[in-house]
Amino acid sequence: MRPSDSDPPMRVTGRQDEPRQTPRAPSSGPAEPVARSVRERGRRPLPVVLAICLVLLVAVMTAGVAIGSVGLSPGSVWQVIVDHLSGHPQDTVADAIVWQIRLPRVLLAAVVGAALTTAGTVVQALVRNSLADPFLLGVSSGASVGATAVLLFGAFAALGVWAISAGSVLGAVAAMAAVFLVSRTGRQLSPTHLILCGVVLSALFESVTSFLIFRGNPQATQAVLFWLLGSFGNANWTQLPIPAIALVVAIVYLVAQGRALNALAMGAEPAASLGVEVQRLRRNLFIVTSLMVGVAVAVSGVIGFVGLVVPHIVRLMVGSDHRRVLPVGVVFGAAFMVLGDLLARTIVSPQEMPIGVITAFIGAPTLIVLIRRRPYLYGATQ
Amino acid sequence: MSLELSGLSVDIARRRIVTDIDITVPDGGFVGLLGPNGSGKSTILKTLYRVHRPATGHILLDGGDLLAMPAREAARRVAVLAQETVVEFDFTVSEMVMIGRTPHKRAYERDSEHDHAIVADAIRRVDCEGLVHRSFNTLSGGEKQRVLIARAIAQGADHLILDEPTNHLDIRYQIEILELVSSLGITVLAALHDLSLAALFCDTVYLLADGRVIADGRPEAVITTETIRHAYGADVLIVRHPETGTPHLIPRRTARDAPSPQPPGSRLLAHI
Numbered sequence: 001m002r003p004s005d006s007d008p009p010m011r012v013t014g015r016q017d018e019p020r021q022t023p024r025a026p027s028s029g030p031a032e033p034v035a036r037s038v039r040e041r042g043r044r045p046l047p048v049v050l051a052i053c054l055v056l057l058v059a060v061m062t063a064g065v066a067i068g069s070v071g072l073s074p075g076s077v078w079q080v081i082v083d084h085l086s087g088h089p090q091d092t093v094a095d096a097i098v099w100q101i102r103l104p105r106v107l108l109a110a111v112v113g114a115a116l117t118t119a120g121t122v123v124q125a126l127v128r129n130s131l132a133d134p135f136l137l138g139v140s141s142g143a144s145v146g147a148t149a150v151l152l153f154g155a156f157a158a159l160g161v162w163a164i165s166a167g168s169v170l171g172a173v174a175a176m177a178a179v180f181l182v183s184r185t186g187r188q189l190s191p192t193h194l195i196l197c198g199v200v201l202s203a204l205f206e207s208v209t210s211f212l213i214f215r216g217n218p219q220a221t222q223a224v225l226f227w228l229l230g231s232f233g234n235a236n237w238t239q240l241p242i243p244a245i246a247l248v249v250a251i252v253y254l255v256a257q258g259r260a261l262n263a264l265a266m267g268a269e270p271a272a273s274l275g276v277e278v279q280r281l282r283r284n285l286f287i288v289t290s291l292m293v294g295v296a297v298a299v300s301g302v303i304g305f306v307g308l309v310v311p312h313i314v315r316l317m318v319g320s321d322h323r324r325v326l327p328v329g330v331v332f333g334a335a336f337m338v339l340g341d342l343l344a345r346t347i348v349s350p351q352e353m354p355i356g357v358i359t360a361f362i363g364a365p366t367l368i369v370l371i372r373r374r375p376y377l378y379g380a381t382q
Numbered sequence: 383m384s385l386e387l388s389g390l391s392v393d394i395a396r397r398r399i400v401t402d403i404d405i406t407v408p409d410g411g412f413v414g415l416l417g418p419n420g421s422g423k424s425t426i427l428k429t430l431y432r433v434h435r436p437a438t439g440h441i442l443l444d445g446g447d448l449l450a451m452p453a454r455e456a457a458r459r460v461a462v463l464a465q466e467t468v469v470e471f472d473f474t475v476s477e478m479v480m481i482g483r484t485p486h487k488r489a490y491e492r493d494s495e496h497d498h499a500i501v502a503d504a505i506r507r508v509d510c511e512g513l514v515h516r517s518f519n520t521l522s523g524g525e526k527q528r529v530l531i532a533r534a535i536a537q538g539a540d541h542l543i544l545d546e547p548t549n550h551l552d553i554r555y556q557i558e559i560l561e562l563v564s565s566l567g568i569t570v571l572a573a574l575h576d577l578s579l580a581a582l583f584c585d586t587v588y589l590l591a592d593g594r595v596i597a598d599g600r601p602e603a604v605i606t607t608e609t610i611r612h613a614y615g616a617d618v619l620i621v622r623h624p625e626t627g628t629p630h631l632i633p634r635r636t637a638r639d640a641p642s643p644q645p646p647g648s649r650l651l652a653h654i
Contacts, residue, residue, distance in 0.1 A: 034511050035502035038476040039493075042515030130470050256489035263484050265471050269464065273431040274537070275457025275485035320471035 043319050046328070053331040057110070060335045064106040064342045065098055069350060072097065105235035106338055108243070108299060109355075112232075113306060113337020114330040115247045115296040117314070119289040120307030121329050122254060125265045125322065126285050127191040133308035134293045137198040137286070141205035142175020143168035143297040144228055148209045151224050152216030164227070165239070165298040172294025175205055180286060189282045191268075229354030230303035232341050239299045246295045250288050251330060257281065258323035265320065303337070304356050309363035310336050312371075336362075384409040384569055385448075385460075385541055390439035392425050399425045400593040403439070407541075407571045412564055414580040414601070415573040417590030418614045423573035425593075427545050430571075431462050443541070457485035461534035463527070463563070464545040475513045475521070475529050479504055482536030504535035508562060524555030531562055544572035548579070577605055581628040589613050605629040 066072045072094055080098040083089050089099065119134035127136070135141070146167035149155040156163040183189060183197035209228075213221050254261070260281055263271040268278045293307075310333045311325065317332075318324040337355075340362060344355040385407040392400050400422035407413045415423045428434050430441060432453065441448040448456055461482070473481075479501045480493060487497075505511060508528040513521065518529060527547055534542055542563060548556040556576065560583045563570060574580040580587060581601035589597040589604050591613040597604045610618050610631070619632040 034506055034514060035495075035498045037514045038480070038502045038505070039495075039498045041476060042474055125471075128470050259481070259484045259487055262473075262477075262481050265473075266469060266481065267467055269428065269431070269433050270462070270467060272433055272453070273457065273460075273462035273464075273543075274481065275452075275454035277453050315472065319477065320473050321477050 041319070043324075044317075046318065046324050049318055049324075049328055050331060053328055053335065057331050057335040057338070060338045060342070061106050061110065064109070064338045065102045067342060067346060068097070068102060070097055104237045104240060105232050105341065108235040108240055109232050109337045109341040110334035111240065111243045111247055112296045112300045112303065113310075113340075114334040115243060115250070115292050116303065116307040117310040117329040117333025117336070118247070118251060118254065118326060119293045119296075121311040121314070121322070121325055122261070122285055122289045123307070124311060125261050126282060126289070127195050128265065128267065129191070129195070130312065131308070132195070133304075134289060135202070135302065135304070135307065136195060137290060137293075138175040138179040138201045138205065139172045139290045139293045140297050140302045141202040141209070142178075143172040143294055144209045144302060145175075145205050145212070146171025147227055147298075147301070148212045148216075148224050151227060152212055152220050161238075165242075168298040169294050171205075172290065172297060175201065176287070176290040176294065180283075189279060189286065194286070226354060227301045229356040230301035230359075231344075231352065231354055232300055233345075233352055235299075243295045243299055246292050247330075250292045251326065253284075253288055255323065255326050257285075258321070258326065261285075261322040262320075265322075300355075302356065303340075303359055305359040305363040306333065306337060306340075309359075309367045312367055384411070384444060385571065386440075386442040387426070387430075388440050388442070390426065390429065390441065391437045392422075392429050392434050393437045394425065394434060398437070398593065400590075403595060405571070405588055405595070405598075407569055408586075409569055410567065411586060412570045412572070412584050414584035414587035415571065415590065416577055416580055416587050416604075416613075421590040421613070422593040423590060424545055426590075427462075427543050427571070427573055430460060430543055432456070454485040457537065457539070459539050460541045460543060461537040461539035462543045462545065463530055463534050463547045465547065465549050467530075469518060473518050475505065475510060475516050475518060475532075476501060478518045478529055479532045479536050482533035482538075485537065500538070501532075501536050504532040505529075507535060507566075508532045523551050524558065527551065527555065527559050528562065531559070531566075535566065539568070541569045541571070542566070544570060544574070546573050546575050549575060577610070578623075578628075578630045581605055581630070582623065582626060602627070602629050605631070 062074045062077055065077045066074050070093075076094050077098055080090070080095050081103070083095070084099055089095060116134055120132075123134050123136060124130050124132045126132075146169070147164050150163045150167035156166045159166050179194070179198050179201050180189075182201065183193040185193060213224055216224070260271070260276045263274040263276045264278065264281060266274075271278050271281075311329060314325050314329045314332055318328050337359075340355050340358045343362075344353045344358045347353060347358075387403055387405040390400065390403040391398060403426055405413070405415075405426070415426065417423050425434060429436055430448065432449065436449070443451075443456075443459055448460070451459075480497065482504070483493070483497050483500070505514060508531050510525065510528055510532060513525065513529070518526065521529065544563065548559050551559065556579060560579065563572075564583055572580075572584070574584075584601055586599065587601050587604050588595050589609055596613060597609045605620065606629075607618060607620055610616060610620075617634045617636060619634060620629050621632060622628070623630050
């Protein structure tokens, strides 16, 4: 079957006389400028973008701690933080406000913002749909069932302050398992099944929540509605470690998968041809994001729009390469959520607005402006 | 040696799609996989890159079991160019080609100067230097396929699988893409829709029907009126390409009352 060299005549020139080796750019010639522009990507360098976002985050967090019913100067805020970190806390009013009330709240908002943004980015790549958000997979509605059961019927009362967290994490894990098992066909976890089963089961869980509210004590439903819309009003230091650890573990894993996520964004078959073990990756991504979202929802309630909008804002800033989107998303998502929480508790002060209202009010117009100002996805021209 | 499929059968949803396939792709060869829609071409190719699992049979790469290799290692040997794919996200051309380096890189490993040089070289070889920073989604179909060839080049594999890469492309890009692929000097296994084009580029072709190979060999031996009627159930005339002598298909109408060729001077316009 192997054609001999004298074989006529349809051979195309150039195939045999150019044995394929690992291609190397010649040291001179036209490849060098191309290599440079490949290196520079036509995008802002990642360290610059990260630095800008970090400055933004620090500024927003400082403002988040300084601003409130009792105003503090940024200097006094940092003085309290430095005092505590150096082990010499002062016994002042400012110290109590900063350290006991506002700082844990701001840090929790930052962690949850980072977690929802990261989860949104990954879920969008997982189902290859830029309209996906982390709550698509049913996790949040499962968590809502658990939290509602706690708030209305005193489930897990023995766990005290941890009851709501326990209820929502349990609900989230149960929902995750249900979506995972229902959407699997054989060994495969297909995006379409994942979306459909996630949406259908979410609707089912939401109706369970509605049923619980319907059967529950009318006075307690106020608390449920407030929880469902999300709030950092009950933040304290003890709530912080678990979501923070979950976020760090997830980020460490996900950044390691940056190239594989890029390949997966091409589709399952191209990813397989690039050496990605697609089914295993999808399963791991599903579990990691579900757990991260479950833990975040447990401490903050269901805060919509962040996981959908912030990944898009970040992609518009740095492109779609997940090795850039993920780290920038962590910092920017944190800043976004801290700012949202700051507005939620100051706009109608002394009352607090549910933060979900704020995130939607900031997020929706921001995204629309960005989409209209720059060519984005389809139909773009340059 | 090189790429060998032996006794390959594949089931999808408990239905046998291809049966007992034996295909040999010699080093440096350009082998075509022909056959009507649903004859199993894509199924065979997708088994090579692990979308499907074989029910029976083996795929040997230089004598070793391709499917037993770690996925990354296999991807360093076999790259794929498929039909135009839709990408939901906004990647630039250089980012797209860099994705070809995926099987060469470990977790957290950054793009090295070597990777940049490989990507730049790949972009240069497909003549896309002017598109480096363009968004992939803004390119024309032909440009997209050229960029995806660059990605396959950057992948550094010595085997390339083509799964009908020229569908939806106009004739200029069909020729251009296949010419480009055959100039790479790598081993090619290609499912192709256009039999005349396949005859022009392939050394060996395999003709499939209902999941079985019904003929194989040099294009002029395989592509005949009889085999095409058997495989496709279509009547064609076959002529020789005036420059290369390769078979070229001319479709015929099946209906008996099809208009006969118009005599010169007749009122052809009246039919339009």
